Structures are given as C-alpha cells and as structure tokens.
Amino acid sequence: MKQGITVFRAIVLTLGFAFLYIPIxxxxxxxxxxxxxxxxxxxxxxxxxxxxxxxxxxxxxxxxSIKVAVLSATLAVVxxxxxxxxxxxxxxxxxxxxxSGLTTAPLVMPEVITGLSLLLxxxxxxxxxxxxxxxxxxxIVISHITFTMAFVTVVVQSRLSQMDDSLEEAAMDLGAxxxxxxxxxxxPIIFPALLSGWxxxxxxxxxDLVITSFVAGPGSSTLPMVIFSKVRLGVSPDINALATILxxxxxxxxxxxxxxxxxxxxxxDRDAQMALAANQQMIESLKKG
Amino acid sequence: xxxxxxxxxxxxxxxxxxxAKPYVRIEKITxxxxxxxxxxxxxxxxxxxxxxxLLGASGCGKTTLLRMLAGFERPTSGRIxxxxxxxxxxxxxxxxxxxxxQSYAVFPHMTVEQNVAFGLKQEGLPRTEIAKRxxxxxxxxxxxxxxxRKPHQLSGGQRQRVALARxxxxxxxxxLLDEPLAALDKxxxxxxxxxxxxxxxxxxxxFIVVTHDQEEAMTLSSRIGLMNHGEIIQVGTPSxxxxxxxxxxxxxxIGSVNMFEGRLIEDEPSYVRIECDDLEVPIxxxxxxSSSPGxxxxxxxxxxxxxxxxEKPQQADNWASAIVxxxxxxxxxxxxxxxxxxxxxxxxxxxxxxxxxxxRITWDERVHLSWHPESPVVVTK
Ligand SMILES: Nc1ncnc2c1ncn2[C@@H]1O[C@H](COP(=O)(O)OP(=O)(O)O)[C@@H](O)[C@H]1O
Ligand SMILES: [Mg+2]
Numbered sequence: 112m113k114q115g116i117t118v119f120r121a122i123v124l125t126l127g128f129a130f131l132y133i134p135i136x137x138x139x140x141x142x143x144x145x146x147x148x149x150x151x152x153x154x155x156x157x158x159x160x161x162x163x164x165x166x167x168x169x170x171x172x173x174x175x176s177i178k179v180a181v182l183s184a185t186l187a188v189v190x191x192x193x194x195x196x197x198x199x200x201x202x203x204x205x206x207x208x209x210x211s212g213l214t215t216a217p218l219v220m221p222e223v224i225t226g227l228s229l230l231l232x233x234x235x236x237x238x239x240x241x242x243x244x245x246x247x248x249x250x251i252v253i254s255h256i257t258f259t260m261a262f263v264t265v266v267v268q269s270r271l272s273q274m275d276d277s278l279e280e281a282a283m284d285l286g287a288x289x290x291x292x293x294x295x296x297x298x299p300i301i302f303p304a305l306l307s308g309w310x311x312x313x314x315x316x317x318x319d320l321v322i323t324s325f326v327a328g329p330g331s332s333t334l335p336m337v338i339f340s341k342v343r344l345g346v347s348p349d350i351n352a353l354a355t356i357l358x359x360x361x362x363x364x365x366x367x368x369x370x371x372x373x374x375x376x377x378x379x380d381r382d383a384q385m386a387l388a389a390n391q392q393m394i395e396s397l398k399k400g
Numbered sequence: 401x402x403x404x405x406x407x408x409x410x411x412x413x414x415x416x417x418x419x420a421k422p423y424v425r426i427e428k429i430t431x432x433x434x435x436x437x438x439x440x441x442x443x444x445x446x447x448x449x450x451x452x453x454l455l456g457a458s459g460c461g462k463t464t465l466l467r468m469l470a471g472f473e474r475p476t477s478g479r480i481x482x483x484x485x486x487x488x489x490x491x492x493x494x495x496x497x498x499x500x501x502q503s504y505a506v507f508p509h510m511t512v513e514q515n516v517a518f519g520l521k522q523e524g525l526p527r528t529e530i531a532k533r534x535x536x537x538x539x540x541x542x543x544x545x546x547x548x549r550k551p552h553q554l555s556g557g558q559r560q561r562v563a564l565a566r567x568x569x570x571x572x573x574x575x576l577l578d579e580p581l582a583a584l585d586k587x588x589x590x591x592x593x594x595x596x597x598x599x600x601x602x603x604x605x606x607f608i609v610v611t612h613d614q615e616e617a618m619t620l621s622s623r624i625g626l627m628n629h630g631e632i633i634q635v636g637t638p639s640x641x642x643x644x645x646x647x648x649x650x651x652x653x654i655g656s657v658n659m660f661e662g663r664l665i666e667d668e669p670s671y672v673r674i675e676c677d678d679l680e681v682p683i684x685x686x687x688x689x690s691s692s693p694g695x696x697x698x699x700x701x702x703x704x705x706x707x708x709x710x711e712k713p714q715q716a717d718n719w720a721s722a723i724v725x726x727x728x729x730x731x732x733x734x735x736x737x738x739x740x741x742x743x744x745x746x747x748x749x750x751x752x753x754x755x756x757x758x759x760r761i762t763w764d765e766r767v768h769l770s771w772h773p774e775s776p777v778v779v780t781k
Binding site: 275281286291295385393394 | 470471472491492493497498499501502503505507508509518519522523542546549550552553554555556557558563566567570587588
C-alpha cells in the first residue's frame with residue numbers, strides 16, 4: 112500500500128515537472144542548434160546568439176521595453192502608493208468606492224478593452240489638445256502605468272492594512288507632522304511592499320503584448336511585439352536564443368530572491384533567540400533585585 | 401486586596417484642597433461614533449503629579465477618552481484644558497502630552513536608541529543634548545545595554561520600557577498610558593507596577609492610566625475613575641472605592657462582595673434596619689442613609705468583614721446560619737463558600753494565621769456568620 116503511494120507520487124511529480132519544464136528545456140537545447148530548421152538537430156553552435164546581437168531590430172525593441180518598464184514601474188509605484196495610502200488610511204470618505212473601483216478595474220478588465228479604450232482616449236486627446244502627439248513611447252508608458260498601478264495599489268493597500276495604525280499615531284504623538292510621519296515611519300516600514308510592487312509592475316510591463324499593440328505607433332515596437340511578429344512567420348532559432356537569455360535572467364532573479372529570503376529567515380531565527388535570552392535575563396535580574 | 405503604596409507613604413490629596421487648580425480639566429466631553437455613544441458627558445479634574453486610573457470593562461470607552469486627551473479623536477462636544485490651556489482642537493503633534501500605546505507601537509525599523517531619540521529630533525534639539533537625554537532615559541528604564549538592538553530582538557517587557565522611555569524623554573506635562581501592563585506576564589507585571597510608580601515620582605509627571613484590571617488600578621493610582629458604558633460612575637481613592645462604593649456596580653467591580661437585596665424597614669438618621677429575603681434576621685447598619693422606608697436597597701458586605709464561628713452569636717441582628725459548601729486554600733488565606741438556608745452562597749475569607757490549626761472549620765459543617773454594624777455598605781442603585 113505504502114509502496115503504491117510512493118510510486119504514484121513519483122509518477123505524478125515527474126509528469127508535472129515534465130509538463131512545466133520540457134518546453135523550456137527544448138527551447139534552450141534548440142537555441143544551440145546549428146540548423147536553420149527549428150525541429151531538426153544539426154549539431155551544436157552558438158551562431159544564433161551572435162546573430163541575435165547583430166539584429167538591430169531586436170536590440171532596439173529590447174532597449175525600448177526596458178526603458179518603458181523602468182519608467183512605468185517607477186511611476187506606478189508612486190501613484191499606486193498614493194492610492195493605496197488614501198484607500199487604507201483616509202477612512203470612509205465620499206467617493207471611496209469609486210476610487211477603489213477605478214484603481215482596481217484594470218485587474219479584471221479584458222486587456223483588449225483596456226487597450227482599445229486607451230487608444231480612443233489618446234486619439235481624442237491628440238485632436239483636442241494636441242498631446243500626446245502621435246503614438247510611441249509616451250502612450251505606451253501611460254498605458255502601462257494605468258494597468259500596473261492597479262497591482263501596486265493592491266499590494267500597498269494590503270500591506271498598510273496589516274501595519275499597526277498606532278505606529279503612525281505614536282510618531283505624531285512624539286511631535287512629527289503628518290508628512291514627516293509618512294517619510295520617516297510609513298515609507299520605511301512598507302518599503303519591502305513597494306519593492307515587490309515595483310518588480311511586479313516591471314515584469315508585467317516587460318511582457319505586455321495586447322495593450323501595447325493598441326497604443327504603440329510605427330517605430331515603437333516593444334520586445335514582445337517583435338517576438339510575436341517574427342514567430343507568426345515561423346519560429347526562427349534566434350528567437351530561441353533570445354528566449355534562453357530571458358529564461359536565464361529570470362532564473363538568476365529567482366535564485367537571488369530565494370537566497371535573500373533564506374538569509375532573512377536565518378536572521379529572524381537568531382533575533383527570536385536573542386529576544387528569548389533577553390527575557391530570561393530580565394527574569395533573572397528581577398529575581399535578584 | 402492590595403492598597404496603594406502612595407496613600408501609605410504620604411498625604412497627597414490635592415483634590416480636597418479648594419485652592420488647588422486642576423492640571424487637566426475634562427469638561428462635559430462626549431464622543432459619538434455614528435449613533436454609538438462611546439463617551440457620555442464625562443467631566444473630570446485631575447491634579448498635578450497624580451496617577452489617575454480610568455478603570456472599566458473592555459469597550460466602556462476608556463481608550464476613546466484617552467485618545468481625545470492625546471488629540472487623535474475630536475470630541476463631539478465638550479472641552480479639554482491642560483494646564484489652563486484649551487487643547488480641544490490642537491493636533492497631537494503640538495500637545496504637551498505623550499501617550500504610551502497598548503501595542504507599545506515601538507518603531508520596528510529603528511534601534512532602541514533611535515526610537516527614544518525620535519521625539520527629541522522632532523523638536524530640533526542639538527545632537528549632543530539628544531544623545532545625553534537618551535542615555536539618561538535608557539539608564540532610568542534599565543535598557544542601557546540594549547541601546548543598539550532592534551525591537552524584534554527584545555522581550556515584551558523590554559519593548560514596554562522602550563515605549564515608556566520614548567514618551568518620557570520628551571518631558572511631557574501629562575503621560576497617557578493605555579493598558580501599560582496588560583501584555584506582560586503576571587510576575588513581570590507586579591514588579592513593573594512598582595517601578596512605574598517610582599519613575600513617576602522621580603520625574604513628577606502626571607499620569608493617566610487606562611486599565612481593565614481593578615487590582616492594577618488599586619496598586620497604581622492616587623485616584624480611580626470608574627467607567628461604565630461611556631460614563632464615569634464614581635471617582636475616588638482606591639480605599640474610598642473599596643470601602644464606600646456608591647452603587648452596586650462599583651461594589652461588584654472592585655474586589656469581591658456579598659450583595660443582599662432587601663427593604664428598608666427602619667430608617668433613622670443614626671441607623672437603619674434592612675429586611676432581606678435571604679436572611680432570617682435583619683441587617684442593622686450604624687449610620688443613616690438617604691432613602692425612604694420601604695425602598696429597595698442593597699447591603700454590600702466584603703468577604704473579609706464577615707466572621708465565622710460554630711457558636712450562634714448573641715446579637716439580635718447581623719448574623720446568619722450556613723453550611724460550608726467549599727473551601728479554597730490560597731496560602732495566606734482561605735476562601736470559604738457558605739450556603740445559606742435560602743440557597744444563597746456567601747463568600748468569606750479568613751487569614752491563615754496559624755500553621756497547624758487542628759479544629760479548623762471544614763466541609764459540610766454548620767456555621768454561623770456575623771458582621772459588625774459598620775461593615776455593610778448600603779446602596780440604592
Ligand atoms: N473609530 C471608531 N469607530 C467606531 N466605533 C469605535 C471607534 N473607536 C472605538 N469605538 C467603539 O467605542 C467603544 C469604546 O471603545 P474603547 O474606548 O476602545 O473601549 P475600551 O478602551 O474601554 O475597551 C467600543 O464599543 C468601540 O467599538
Ligand atoms: Mg482600550
């Protein structure tokens with residue numbers, strides 16, 4: 112019986128991992144394929160990586176994507192923090208439900224609709240006030256802020272609602288004016304949430320295709336748009352190389368995050384020990400005194 | 401029952417002095433949350449160097465009252481004066497008042513030292529003065545060796561001291577403490593109570609302490625303000641509250657008590673007699689009360705003021721016969737639960753003066769209870 116369960120477990124595990132990782136593994140393997148045909152192995156080669164780094168179109172798109180992601184993630188964190196702060200701290204003011212609905216709508220709205228409505232907005236604005244002139248990086252950044260801000264708001268709001276309100280009150284009680292309370296107490300305490308909000312926004316912006324396709328103009332193709340248009344003409348090996356590089360970057364990111372978390376846990380354990388020892392010390396000194 | 405060490409040490413009774421000016425004046429303060437009345441028309445005068453305890457069950461509005469003193473809640477109506485200045489609409493960061501929060505609210509991202517220095521930095525004091533005052537204060541609360549630690553490396557008791565040091569270092573006119581000891585274990589709590597009194601006397605700060613623990617209130621305070629449903633029920637020194645409760649609620653909230661419901665059958669200026677359904681003979685009290693004959697009243701008798709013997713007492717009033725239902729040995733004393741013939745259970749305490757008392761009264765014995773005519777407190781509500 113027990114044997115049976117173990118075998119079953121092993122099979123399920125293997126199948127699960129195979130399902131998740133075989134596509135990625137084959138992608139990596141074929142990125143080193145000599146042959147131009149993606150499905151025929153022609154020997155080991157790194158020539159597609161070379162080709163990739165000579166491909167102006169892909170390099171430009173990657174650079175644009177990174178610029179857009181950094182810019183929109185940063186602005187989304189600023190705006191999302193403001194919105195999260197207002198929602199978590201300002202009580203039941205008039206229009207709270209409306210604000211809450213508006214900031215989180217992009218989470219549930221189909222991307223095509225968000226993209227289309229933003230496009231219509233930009234066209235109308237251009238006709239009425241002449242800005243933004245044409246579609247390009249500006250419109251992409253604005254659109255990315257719109258939908259990534261929703262995620263940041265949710266992260267910040269939930270972190271703030273976990274935070275003990277009396278920390279901010281205590282700071283005010285000790286003589287800090289509200290803006291100082293925010294910069295000296297609230298911001299440092301929620302900083303990890305802001306960091307993870309930024310990373311989330313960065314990743315979402317980096318791989319968005321649908322909304323971007325609506326609001327991008329000629330000459331402002333992001334990396335996902337270039338990959339998608341190339342793949343429509345058939346998978347070429349240099350795309351495999353590009354994907355492999357992305358996988359490696361993501362894997363390194365995950366690894367660093369993992370090591371960081373493990374170190375944090377170690378520090379926490381040590382601190383708990385210290386608190387315990389401190390308690391013991393105090394009880395001893397009470398017994399003596 | 402513990403008594404206040406302050407009361408024993410010296411006569412400190414500014415509230416009896418008609419010349420004395422109150423330091424904190426709370427004038428007809430009401431706070432409503434929507435339809436809910438959290439604090440109901442409270443007026444209090446608190447004097448310099450007092451430890452004033454707001455005592456009451458959870459949810460009776462103690463914290464709300466304290467938060468209005470600190471400036472975190474605006475009163476719906478009424479005014480607050482501190483040292484003669486109207487504070488009602490002054491924001492918290494401009495009040496000469498500091499508060500110690502129930503959760504302690506120690507800043508988690510700062511060391512002990514930085515926590516204590518925070519308030520002084522907001523005042524813009526020179527760095528050397530801040531450093532000196534922080535060191536002195538940490539020594540006072542015995543945290544000197546922990547100055548560089550972060551809060552999560554401290555025990556609960558130490559965090560409480562950080563919170564205390566952080567508020568006291570600002571030299572406030574008034575310190576508000578919300579359940580300062582509730583999160584500590586019993587041993588530490590007792591010790592910390594006395595330390596809190598010492599620190600308060602050393603620095604001469606006025607304390608207002610919120611607590612739901614009547615023993616803590618008795619130990620700490622110069623006076624107690626007993627609260628119920630947002631109202632102040634009675635104000636008095638710990639011994640006044642214990643010996644002269646003004647209502648059934650006050651008698652039952654502070655210490656334990658045996659409550660006999662009865663009718664006033666004789667109502668003279670110098671004595672009263674009360675007939676109770678639970679007792680065969682009337683209760684005789686050697687002072688008059690302000691009520692009319694036939695009125696329903698309650699006689700409250702504390703457990704330690706009832707005597708117990710095997711022999712029937714000689715007197716005509718103030719006794720009862722009962723059977724020992726239960727005995728709890730507490731070390732310094734024993735608690736007896738005695739069942740009257742009416743079925744009512746009376747609680748009495750007896751000191752364990754002798755180590756080996758062979759003929760101690762034991763389970764199921766028939767005994768007689770009696771008390772002095774001055775012992776019952778008669779209340780009409
Ligand atoms: N901000 C608030 N909004 C609504 N009700 C509140 C608020 N603060 C306190 N209350 C209510 O007021 C009552 C008194 O609360 P509180 O002063 O905290 O009591 P205590 O400190 O005596 O336990 C409680 O019933 C509580 O639910
Ligand atoms: Mg409370």
